[in-house]
Amino acid sequence: MNFIEELKWRGMIHDIMPGTEEALLKAPSSGYIGFDPTSDSLHIGSLVQIMTLVHFQRAGHTPIALIGGATGMVGDPSGKSQERNLLDEQTISENIKGVKKQLEKFLSFEGVNPAEIVNNYDWFKSMNFLEFIRDIGKHIPVNYMMAKDSVKSRLETGMSFTEFTYQLVQGYDFYYLNQHKNCVVQLGGSDQWGNIVTGTELIRRKAGGTAFAVTTPLIKKADGTKFGKTESGNIWLDREKTSPYAFYQYWLNTSDADATNFIKIFTLFTREEISQMQIEHDAAPHMRSLQKHLAEDITKRVHGKEAYEQAVNASKILFGKSTQEDLLSLTSEAFLEIFEGVPQAHLSRAELEEGLPIIDVLASKTGFLSSNGEARRALKANSISVNKEKVTESFELNEKNLINGKYLLLGKGKKSNFIVVID
Numbered sequence: 001m002n003f004i005e006e007l008k009w010r011g012m013i014h015d016i017m018p019g020t021e022e023a024l025l026k027a028p029s030s031g032y033i034g035f036d037p038t039s040d041s042l043h044i045g046s047l048v049q050i051m052t053l054v055h056f057q058r059a060g061h062t063p064i065a066l067i068g069g070a071t072g073m074v075g076d077p078s079g080k081s082q083e084r085n086l087l088d089e090q091t092i093s094e095n096i097k098g099v100k101k102q103l104e105k106f107l108s109f110e111g112v113n114p115a116e117i118v119n120n121y122d123w124f125k126s127m128n129f130l131e132f133i134r135d136i137g138k139h140i141p142v143n144y145m146m147a148k149d150s151v152k153s154r155l156e157t158g159m160s161f162t163e164f165t166y167q168l169v170q171g172y173d174f175y176y177l178n179q180h181k182n183c184v185v186q187l188g189g190s191d192q193w194g195n196i197v198t199g200t201e202l203i204r205r206k207a208g209g210t211a212f213a214v215t216t217p218l219i220k221k222a223d224g225t226k227f228g229k230t231e232s233g234n235i236w237l238d239r240e241k242t243s244p245y246a247f248y249q250y251w252l253n254t255s256d257a258d259a260t261n262f263i264k265i266f267t268l269f270t271r272e273e274i275s276q277m278q279i280e281h282d283a284a285p286h287m288r289s290l291q292k293h294l295a296e297d298i299t300k301r302v303h304g305k306e307a308y309e310q311a312v313n314a315s316k317i318l319f320g321k322s323t324q325e326d327l328l329s330l331t332s333e334a335f336l337e338i339f340e341g342v343p344q345a346h347l348s349r350a351e352l353e354e355g356l357p358i359i360d361v362l363a364s365k366t367g368f369l370s371s372n373g374e375a376r377r378a379l380k381a382n383s384i385s386v387n388k389e390k391v392t393e394s395f396e397l398n399e400k401n402l403i404n405g406k407y408l409l410l411g412k413g414k415k416s417n418f419i420v421v422i423d
Helices: 003-009 020-026 044-058 089-103 129-135 142-146 166-181 190-207 244-252 256-266 271-283 289-303 305-319 324-328 332-338 349-354 358-362 372-380
Strands: 030-035 062-067 116-119 183-189 212-216 344-347 384-386 407-412 416-422
Touching (some): 020 212, 030 166, 044 062, 044 183, 044 212, 142 190, 166 190, 190 212, 244 332, 256 271, 358 384, 372 384
Parallel strands (some): 030 062, 030 183
Antiparallel strands (some): 407 416
């Protein structure tokens, strides 16, 4: 597989250094991308770079994921309007563990070209300041560093010496991997171009070698809003930060224009498969088949088949036709994810064992409805459900109605829901 050609048709190349494609076609090579350990989880903005490494490996090359244990203590000014908070060694160590687990879901660490994860703290921890400025700093002129967009854009507002030297630190990463891992290409987002070419320049000046650079475009949504963001914040790869259900819904709810773009970038479907999917989608866009293919592929890859199936079932329960059996099949975690933010009330298990008339549960025991009178009227209008099943005034709650032995879902009409938690 021609790695560069693969990225081109998928719309994943922003800048490329001349000679890169030819060099990668000559022989299997190593290439790397740096990942920022500012959190114990990556978010979906990192998926572009992860998929770039996946394609690199599928093309027969060796992908290296560099976790910036050292650079996380410095702070990258690229694309930032202000200097970020620096992290201590213990926090970065914990963050690296979380990031490694996520990368292992995408890359193969076995076979003829196994992926490798490295931490730049391993080679920076023993280097002192004098050694760095003598052996590295002297090779890159100040005017070269000042010409970088990441520096020029911050000169008016101010930039610390720490951030100014970041490109030298990242440049040395490339040099180190070039010398020790035969790494000939660095990959990254378009905002990293200046830092990456500093590395190629350092390799040229210090080692007399040739190295290459490829950057991907920054992903934007068709409506102009930021990719990977919702009203509640980032969409994370860690299920504790973003539930599999919310993760699945994000992709399912993409626009047609975005789905056409995203399915090329974030999946491994072939050009022919995507072309056929697009034809099917265009024939019946209301079915959102392209979004469903996209959401299924990414959710399975990040969270696994079982979590994907739970997310689909949850979507059916919340937005489509569902039964009490569907609801009872949910795990407690999935149930709470679906109905996050729905009002709740608590009842004791002893009360349930004695038998609870539905009118009391609807009104005096929970406050879901304002009065017994309103409850009776709603029941007569056949608008009350318990776990998605319509009930009448004679209905009484018991243990058999509980979801995972703890929850009840009350409903009025199609849109009003209420959770009862049995303690």
